[in-house]
Amino acid sequence: MSSTLLSGNEAIALGAYHAGISVATGYPGTPSTEVLEYLARISPAGDVDVEWATNEKVALDVAVGAALAGARVLVTMKHVGVNVAMDSLMTSAFLGVRGGLVVMSADDPGMHSSQNEQDNRYVGRFAGIPVFEPADSQEAYDFVRAAFDVSEEWDLPCMLRTTTRTSHARSSLEAGDRLERPAASGFERNPSKYVMLPAFARRRHAVHIERLERMREWAEHSPLNAQEIRSRDVGVITSGIAYHNVREVLPEASVLKLGVAFPLPEDLIRRFAAQVQRLIVVEELEPYLEDEVRRLGIAVEGKKWFPRDGELSPEEVRKGFEKAGLLDQRPPAAARPAPAAGPRPPVLCPGCPHSTPFLALRELDAVVAGDIGCYTLAAGPPIAAMDTCLAMGSSIGMAVGLSLAGVPGQPVVATIGDSTFLHAGVPALIDAVHRQADVTVVVLDNGITAMTGGQPHPGVSVGIRGETLPRADIVELCRAAGVHSVTVVDPYDLAATRRAIREATGRRGVSVVVTTRACVEAPVKSRGPVYTVRAELCDGCQACMGLGCPAIAWDTDAGVSPPRVRIDASLCSGCTVCAQLCPNRAIVSVHEEVPAAAAGGAL
């Protein structure tokens, strides 16, 4: 047993490293991000080439290329990232691999940090690649190693599908050693296998279908699928985190735990079903296994009792078994006063440079097509200045569409972060210029992929290991796309930001405003002299509260209304924006504050 607990993501990184990978890439996305970060920490640079890619499709293409040259490759992304890589993924099974290739898809049931909760087991089946589904950190470690072996043995990419709870939960594990593999032997030409012209692709498709037929036999005997026969009254087919919740809630039930979600071991399922009186499938999200079992002509229950949305927590599993009549209703816990807690949604950090562009957009009453990143939080009160959010990079295209259809009297603006802009915004910007759309694109450049915890991207000059790398220049990219009006502004300068955005929205055609200011939290926490409220000057006008800064709160001890505000010095980053918003000049740097004011204040 390890002396410390590893998260599922750390276990995957360790497992992949021990499986002998020499290349790893991906795009950050919760809950997948920590895999590459941990891998970069535990592996010497000479062993594994780890780097973030511009987007998931690029990452997969890099991985396929490396696999064709004989390297073992890990590529990581979140569930919706797989959609971006889908074009390459769908045909990757036709090409096959030489070195093992494992695609990690981290799904997010319950949408803790995502815009949907799609079930990527279907994606694996759709692409015709084996799908491995670990239930805890030990399995994450073991399954990723097994997936590399299967990938090479069957000449196929494999998918390792986790969920938030398997990726982020920590449990102990026993690990082996790194497999020493011979160095990649170089690329061998094989156009009929690697060049997917229609003539070749037709042949490869037939090869692929035939291979999947043979893989069914492999699935029947894979040790990753295991029967646990206990009570004959009820048998549960389950996978992933749901397995542990079934064991927790209904420990006497017989269980068929499927570690491989595709291809399925049909005979094993039939044999298991024959041994139990009542067969129930307990699976998170879609009735993927249930439909497959029913297709085999076996009587089965599942989504009749368990929800199709959200996480399948132990309490949800318990409720399902209660409804199915397999568990007595648990006596409700002694009544506790209903918690009077109000909502506490995530908010932009104190000093977040994304705040002011949205204040300016709200003042202009602009129609704002938003995008994916921390700044999506500007959709909530009090800033409330974002009108749409669909998918990575969608803001620019949606803004073009809105302006083509016409939004009379309101400027149409797309807001997009630097990492998202490089990920999927650039093609949309080229399109916008070509169409001569009347849109303004505000690129919120904080020099990092912030929402996922601060990962570098190809627009900054550092890599995942902190090494210096060449970078793409966002302003030059915009100019090269044909944008004539590109303005760079410091978002901490409220007046300049307002002016730049107002002028840009007044122009015909595509205009770009790049707001440039490093993220306050990463890669380093930036802290200036903190600000304070001179209580005798604050009249409670609440202008600063419109910023939604968590460091600014009411002085509830004063007992007046509108309430006076004060600033929590331990949270303030010294960004100065609230001081610029205050009409009474009541907010000053601690260095400017005169002692008399401190004495007069209620602080």
Place this chain on the structure above:
Amino acid sequence: MSARTAEPTSEKEASPVSGNIVVAGVGGQGVIMASNVIAQVLLDAGFDVKKSEVHGMSQRGGTVVSHVRFGHDVHSVTVEPGTADWVVAFEWEEGLRALPYLADEGVAFVSTERRLPPASMSDHRGGALAYPAADASPRGVVAIDTAAVAGDAAATRAAVAQTVLLGAVAARLPFPAEAWHTAIRSWVPPKTVEENITAFERGRAHKPASPTRLRQAPVVARPPALVSIEAAWCKGCNICVAVCPERCLELDRFDVAVFAHPERCTGCQLCSWLCPDLAIDVSYQAQEEHVHAAAGPR
């Protein structure tokens, strides 16, 4: 001792055979670090341990809940409502939010620290705070003024105060203080080890007194200010409409500014100051006296 325990032994306290701990707080408070410390102590004591929390968006000042489960063979990674032996909450409101996790005989150690979420302060005019006041602690809750208990240990870094809560839990668990010290050393930033251990020891020695009262002064509302606009002087430049923090003003169909939402007005006078034509007057004289009377000596 509320965890499921083995038969009493000669030891001072019976060793738990399994248990559930929920650590709750606000993103950035160190919830995950604290649950790592707890998990480390349990792991070193020879238990199977699983720990789960959600990273990502909840770190941006939102609610963070970490689940720690221990026993001989732990399956689920999350704690079912009504089954937590201990709740450790770094913030008052988050403690209340986590209470449904608590088992009947469970104990919740809740810091009286308040982190007002911006959403709780959206009544800009009335000043009604949407935050649970606490005149008395709910059943099972031990409220601890962590900042007071930590004292000078948290002088440099306010977050250290929450380590007091780890001490409070440690006092109820049969593991030696050294095991906790070792775990704290391995998880907190090296620079903060000593102050964290001091705060931990103060929490371990702390004898919770009667339920702590949380201060919350009554809110005294004042009537809305009156914004009068001289229509003849207004040229419809829209400045006041754009700058009003509460969006009280609108242009009518003649492009004249009107005071459309008096119920939102906080009387800040920004419109009056910025009107280039001096067309706006904000009056709230009667309220000044009201406010001073209400505020009293400060």
